[in-house]
Amino acid sequence: MKLTPLPFPITFSSIFFPLLLLRSITADDNSPVQYDSQLAVAVNCGFLHNSTAIDGRQWLGETDCASIISFHGPGSKSLVPSSSDDHRSQSLDPTPYMTARASMSSFTYTFHVGSGYKFIRLHFYPPSYSSFKSSTAFFTVKSGPYTLLNNFSAFDSLSLKSIVKEFTLYIPEDGKPLSITFSPLRANIPSDGTFAFVNGIEVVPMPAGLYYTMEEEVDGDAAAYVAGQKCRFHLGKATAMEMAYRLNIGGIKLSSVHDPSMFREWTDDSNHIIESTVFPITFTNRIKYTRKTSKDSAPQRLYQSSWSMNRNLQHGEGVSFTWKLPVDLGFRYLIRLHFCELDYDVKENGQKEFSILINNHMVEPRGDLIKWGREIGVAIHKDYLTTLRGDRLKGKRDLLVALYPRYDEQSTEFIDSILKGIEEGIQLMQRAWLG
Structure with a gap:
């Protein structure tokens, strides 16, 4: 947007x-x-x-x-x-x-x-x-x-x-x-x-706090993290956005029927994930929502699918999930990542950590869904802001979102992406379309 x-x-x-x-x-x-x-x-x-x-x-x-x-x-x-x-x-x-x-x-x-x-x-x-x-x-x-x-x-x-x-x-x-x-x-x-x-x-x-920062939360943790900087961006009443992508990670397209409160459509991400050795997995767990992540944030079905990767198919030490999103230069982009931990073997903080990079900027060095949500099955989202500088007339450039799970190298289990959805929006300016 x-x-x-x-x-x-x-x-x-x-x-x-x-x-x-x-x-x-x-x-x-x-x-x-x-x-x-x-x-x-x-x-x-x-x-x-x-x-x-x-x-x-x-x-x-x-x-x-x-x-x-x-x-x-x-x-x-x-x-x-x-x-x-x-x-x-x-x-x-x-x-x-x-x-x-x-x-x-x-x-x-x-x-x-x-x-x-x-x-x-x-x-x-x-x-x-x-x-x-x-x-x-x-x-x-x-x-x-x-x-x-x-x-x-x-x-x-x-x-x-x-x-x-x-x-x-x-x-x-x-x-x-x-x-x-x-x-x-x-x-x-x-x-x-x-x-x-x-x-x-x-x-x-839409509810006031769905994408925008409530006035009483300006000094809290509700604002978006700015990639590459130690600050946050507050989306206020003067901000307008255009939706660029809304992806269902590892799942099929979800039509407005599946999102009956907001009438949104979520497309599948198969054309955007770079890895070729992944396969889709689905869950039937009931999703728990909190005050910060209400049922209007995303439909239950979004959180019940993801990608999985077999470590034995990987070469080298690193394993990652990377999504490529072609976007225009000269804009600021707001990226919302939706998460949900559905592995009941994960029981405590630090047991399943991961890092997040956006355009090679580290935005989360040690992400932990149990720490963020306090239990299994909780819907979570995190907002990040990044800028692609350049001349808009030069065409599109790929915006990369990457997750690097931390894992035991001796294990032969599958590595699952705990990312469930991606939303990306472009900032609109008042009075003029920025050039």
Whole structure:
């Protein structure tokens, strides 16, 4: 996720908060409904009435939710994908991907939601839309002082069936609603042909301390460790972030159905772990949550999978688990690592220690889950901040997260990764997209 006004931006691997569930709405009831402004909102853009997704979640139509959502966009159109893209859309949920709101001029969705920390998710399905050329879809998305997307084109990712961009930010207690504006970029194409579009928008409230530092905890241990420095970084109300990665270590993709409070998706990490001699293992242990790591931090299934490595397959003295995450230069990145010790043979502090390196910076010389959680089966997460300096125009660079378990060299048992999930987010700056 990207963060607040700082010299450069931040990216984040695996962090999230508890969400309030959507109020049940009858899908075929076209009359306006009153909604609680503190509940999660999902809008099916370009569709007039309320609808139900395959997973049972309720999405609001543009005219059936006037009490909480308003729309302004003269000249905008409600579109459906062209028939030539039917083969690509067969595995997609019609809600929200089979309708879109598009325009060659700016349009704005305004959400009358309460103040506090929010998830904002923008859904895009990049097929062909009649009367719009895909090659001219370049636009900017802004919300208040933040530029969420700049010079964005969903059509650059035609290999993907759909695209979800996720952000977190704070809505102040000034009574002003949350506005999200989509604006075509004229600079790219010297004509009136550029357009902006969106298929779905989610606004999900999150607990105040899920990713951000509570004001009463500023002097405590809740802030993120800064890699390579002996200090911490506090994520406050002025910080906005964009999610870059959210990985389920050693497990399968977890959809929003598996994360019913926050509606997050966790992808598998098989394309990011470097070691080739690992194999997945799963557990059925019930996970214990604490005040610092609530059920909203991550779903139980995330903590029940990991990788294992046979020492006999290794050469040399060192054994490690390393993940490679390609990211942009010139940003600050927030990385959340999720842990859980599920080996009941581990009974005391110091029995199973490990070290953590982020981009070759030692951030934990002697990690110990029993010391951190005090018992087996406790969900734990740790936050770290690192900066990748350089010119963003030079492309991506790999951000490395490595765990080095300490072990008895005479033992022939398997070495398990106690890492369960990675979240990485990029810092967004107020007023401008940092260059």
